[in-house]
Amino acid sequence: MADSGMTERHAQKRGKGRPRNSDAAAQSLAAILNLVRTGAANTRQELERESELGRAIVADRLATLSELELVDESALAEATGGRAPRLTQFNAARARILVATLDQTALGVGLADLSGKLITEHHEALDLNAPAETTAERLSALFEWLFDKDERKAPLWGLGISAPGPVQFSRGDNFLSATPTFLPAWDGFPFIERLTQRFGVPVWMRSSVETMTVGELHAGAGAGVDDMLFVKVGKRIGAGFVFEGRLYRGAQGAAGLIGQLPTVVGDRTAPLDMLAGSDMIAREGLAAAREGTSPALADILKRGGDITAIDVGQAAQIGDPVSMEILSRSGRLIGHLVATLANMLNPSLIVLSGSIAQTNDILLAAVREAVYGESHPLVTRDLRISASRMGSSAGLVGAAKVVSEALFEPGFLREWIIHGAPSAMPRFKQMLDAASAEVAHPLAAETPAPPPAAPPKPN
Amino acid sequence: MPITGLGPHGERAAPPSRLTLTPDDVAAAEGRHFKVAIVLHTGESDWSRQQLAGIVGTLGDCTAIVTEVVDCGFRADAQIAALERLSREPLDAIISIPVGNAAVADAHRKVSRAGIRLILHDNVPTGMLPGMDYTSLISADNFGLGLIGAELLAPHVPKGGEIGLMTYGVDFYATNEREIAFGRWMVAQRPDLTVRTIRFPSLEAVRETTLSMIEANPGLAGLFVVWDTPAMEAIAALEGAEHNLPVTTVDLGREAAICLAQERLVVGIAAQQPFQQGVAVAEAAILSLLGRTVPGWIALPGLAVTKDNVAESYQTVWRSHAPQEILAAL
Numbered sequence: 140m141a142d143s144g145m146t147e148r149h150a151q152k153r154g155k156g157r158p159r160n161s162d163a164a165a166q167s168l169a170a171i172l173n174l175v176r177t178g179a180a181n182t183r184q185e186l187e188r189e190s191e192l193g194r195a196i197v198a199d200r201l202a203t204l205s206e207l208e209l210v211d212e213s214a215l216a217e218a219t220g221g222r223a224p225r226l227t228q229f230n231a232a233r234a235r236i237l238v239a240t241l242d243q244t245a246l247g248v249g250l251a252d253l254s255g256k257l258i259t260e261h262h263e264a265l266d267l268n269a270p271a272e273t274t275a276e277r278l279s280a281l282f283e284w285l286f287d288k289d290e291r292k293a294p295l296w297g298l299g300i301s302a303p304g305p306v307q308f309s310r311g312d313n314f315l316s317a318t319p320t321f322l323p324a325w326d327g328f329p330f331i332e333r334l335t336q337r338f339g340v341p342v343w344m345r346s347s348v349e350t351m352t353v354g355e356l357h358a359g360a361g362a363g364v365d366d367m368l369f370v371k372v373g374k375r376i377g378a379g380f381v382f383e384g385r386l387y388r389g390a391q392g393a394a395g396l397i398g399q400l401p402t403v404v405g406d407r408t409a410p411l412d413m414l415a416g417s418d419m420i421a422r423e424g425l426a427a428a429r430e431g432t433s434p435a436l437a438d439i440l441k442r443g444g445d446i447t448a449i450d451v452g453q454a455a456q457i458g459d460p461v462s463m464e465i466l467s468r469s470g471r472l473i474g475h476l477v478a479t480l481a482n483m484l485n486p487s488l489i490v491l492s493g494s495i496a497q498t499n500d501i502l503l504a505a506v507r508e509a510v511y512g513e514s515h516p517l518v519t520r521d522l523r524i525s526a527s528r529m530g531s532s533a534g535l536v537g538a539a540k541v542v543s544e545a546l547f548e549p550g551f552l553r554e555w556i557i558h559g560a561p562s563a564m565p566r567f568k569q570m571l572d573a574a575s576a577e578v579a580h581p582l583a584a585e586t587p588a589p590p591p592a593a594p595p596k597p598n
Numbered sequence: 599m600p601i602t603g604l605g606p607h608g609e610r611a612a613p614p615s616r617l618t619l620t621p622d623d624v625a626a627a628e629g630r631h632f633k634v635a636i637v638l639h640t641g642e643s644d645w646s647r648q649q650l651a652g653i654v655g656t657l658g659d660c661t662a663i664v665t666e667v668v669d670c671g672f673r674a675d676a677q678i679a680a681l682e683r684l685s686r687e688p689l690d691a692i693i694s695i696p697v698g699n700a701a702v703a704d705a706h707r708k709v710s711r712a713g714i715r716l717i718l719h720d721n722v723p724t725g726m727l728p729g730m731d732y733t734s735l736i737s738a739d740n741f742g743l744g745l746i747g748a749e750l751l752a753p754h755v756p757k758g759g760e761i762g763l764m765t766y767g768v769d770f771y772a773t774n775e776r777e778i779a780f781g782r783w784m785v786a787q788r789p790d791l792t793v794r795t796i797r798f799p800s801l802e803a804v805r806e807t808t809l810s811m812i813e814a815n816p817g818l819a820g821l822f823v824v825w826d827t828p829a830m831e832a833i834a835a836l837e838g839a840e841h842n843l844p845v846t847t848v849d850l851g852r853e854a855a856i857c858l859a860q861e862r863l864v865v866g867i868a869a870q871q872p873f874q875q876g877v878a879v880a881e882a883a884i885l886s887l888l889g890r891t892v893p894g895w896i897a898l899p900g901l902a903v904t905k906d907n908v909a910e911s912y913q914t915v916w917r918s919h920a921p922q923e924i925l926a927a928l
Contacts, residue, residue: 257725260607
């Protein structure tokens with residue numbers, strides 16, 4: 140494996156008498172860290188109460204967590220009578236998370252702390268039809284730039300990728316050991332293996348709808364909301380569901396593919412993606428520009444040589460009637476479906492996202508009209524419907540949250556905490572060796588035929 | 599020229615024409631006598647003076663009063679103190695150029711929470727959202743400026759050479775975009791060149807950074823500096839050390855334009871249009887105060903300036919004729 144220089148070279152040493160490699164020690168360390176991390180306990184007394192562990196064990200585990208620089212006890216809490224107790228605070232700056240969003244027309248990258256909070260982000264145009272190798276290299280170069288720019292120089296602990304299609308749910312496996320199918324054009328390209336090998340840390344991947352939903356829930360309009368419906372309108376139309384504060388992923392991680400649903404317009408039936416997605420908006424806009432029915436779009440076509448859905452959105456925003464009608468039509472179709480979902484799920488917030496929804500208010504107005512007109516009064520009584528303000532940042536924040544939550548998921552945390560860092564745990568090291576072999580000899584790994592008998596197990 | 603970069607949240611740029619004030623808008627604003635404060639990262643650059651002229655003049659046309667112009671001198675603590683004080687004043691809008699990233703984010707959020715419209719120019723701290731934490735960002739196409747800087751430098755560098763990318767050590771959206779774009783262009787168009795990135799922590803440190811750079815990399819065959827003020831410092835250091843190196847930078851400041859015309863190391867400049875950006879900033883402030891929707895990100899394209907077009911570019915950027923030092927050198 141190449142040494143990226145980003146991960147820690149050695150696991151932290153523990154002091155004499157500290158817990159050794161035992162399940163009990165790892166369990167109590169993980170429990171205490173998560174109580175501190177989530178803010179459930181902020182002092183030693185609160186930790187003893189919440190964890191139901193004795194004072195000596197709490198003190199010992201805190202000493203270990205302090206040595207690992209995951210907990211900081213340097214500040215004092217407010218005194219409530221006697222001496223002020225020490226605050227136990229999670230050190231989110233202990234390590235970094237790198238995240239990326241791959242979209243049809245753009246690439247976004249970000250650097251986050253261990254709480255999932257974004258520190259820096261960057262977005263640039265990129266054609267996802269370019270060779271996978273080129274895109275992966277660009278993404279890695281930007282990751283290295285972000286990491287190098289970070290003044291704090293904290294080590295890297297994980298990568299999160301937001302992919303443009305559904306990513307198969309891998310139950311029981313906390314990080315990816317192989318590249319899942321997420322984009323037909325990337326089939327066979329060892330994307331995850333290369334990232335793992337180059338950066339030496341575990342990688343997680345989710346669909347962009349999932350990451351954007353999580354991002355919106357934590358840092359956007361969904362902050363403090365328990366039941367949310369998130370709808371992304373782009374080339375594909377997808378939905379993210381939040382029930383009781385948690386993302387619903389479905390059995391395979393494919394929940395929310397609403398763009399696949401057959402939709403009827405006149406005597407034509409086609410998937411919603413085709414009838415209301417950005418390809419339709421661009422196509423109708425191009426036709427209007429060529430036919431001369433929209434002078435605004437004809438002018439854009441003359442200057443730029445092409446019409447995108449965003450051009451139609453911007454033309455609609457300045458009052459071009461043809462563009463407004465194209466977007467209204469799309470909005471009504473999406474709105475019918477969103478109204479159905481709203482009646483089924485009774486969310487308190489519906490967020491529309493994607494570049495079209497952010498470019499203008501017409502899509503939002505059409506969706507609102509359909510939802511309010513077609514829903515039970517109780518469903519719409521306190522319902523808010525808004526456009527996302529986060530744009531592609533939602534995907535980055537969501538990907539960072541996914542990694543943050545995965546790193547500190549109790550089972551996974553117990554596995555790595557005694558080694559000091561996730562990249563130091565034996566299971567990951569084995570996987571890293573395998574990834575190195577795959578990257579070095581990608582064809583060799585493909586050669587053996589899969590065993591025919593047993594059905595695949597979730598890994 | 600098309601906008602090549604994306605906004606701080608991946609937005610596609612809206613053109614400044616989206617902000618054009620109609621006679622009705624101006625008439626509506628005239629009756630309101632809006633009060634606006636301006637908080638600059640620095641007032642000590644030609645760019646700052648030009649954009650300030652654009653802001654103040656346009657606000658004046660709408661009878662909006664500029665109550666105060668704060669020069670933060672690139673200091674986060676000065677900006678935080680200014681924003682906290684101004685948030686308690688009876689202002690309608692604050693126009694600000696954040697001096698950094700996370701350090702000044704909360705102070706900017708306080709402005710919006712106080713019910714004052716916040717228009718950002720050039721930079722957005724990570725995590726701040728349009729329509730929620732601020733009204734709109736107006737900036738140059740900084741990614742495009744980095745591409746221009748690379749394209750203008752490349753012909754002056756021999757095959758297989760080493761070039762320096764001198765950039766700001768502070769996390770700042772505009773300079774980050776220029777730096778990333780410069781590197782991307784070189785990888786795509788001149789993969790034969792090796793790019794050495796050198797970061798300066800402050801303007802005061804640029805001369806020393808430059809000398810360290812040429813000592814560590816004596817074979818450097820070109821240099822891109824992310825804006826003109828440090829570029830002039832770097833050129834002073836290079837000239838002092840009698841080290842000849844083709845340089846490109848961003849912003850057509852007076853001194854940089856003279857160096858370009860007189861062929862003193864500068865071989866090209868990616869120019870912003872600070873006056874026009876200032877006009878757009880003021881228009882965004884007025885429109886939002888009138889309750890009109892303004893886009894989250896408005897970007898203006900950069901201009902590629904060489905010795906061949908420096909005089910007319912100077913006129914475009916400065917809205918005045920080029921100084922004699924430039925005209926005499928052409």
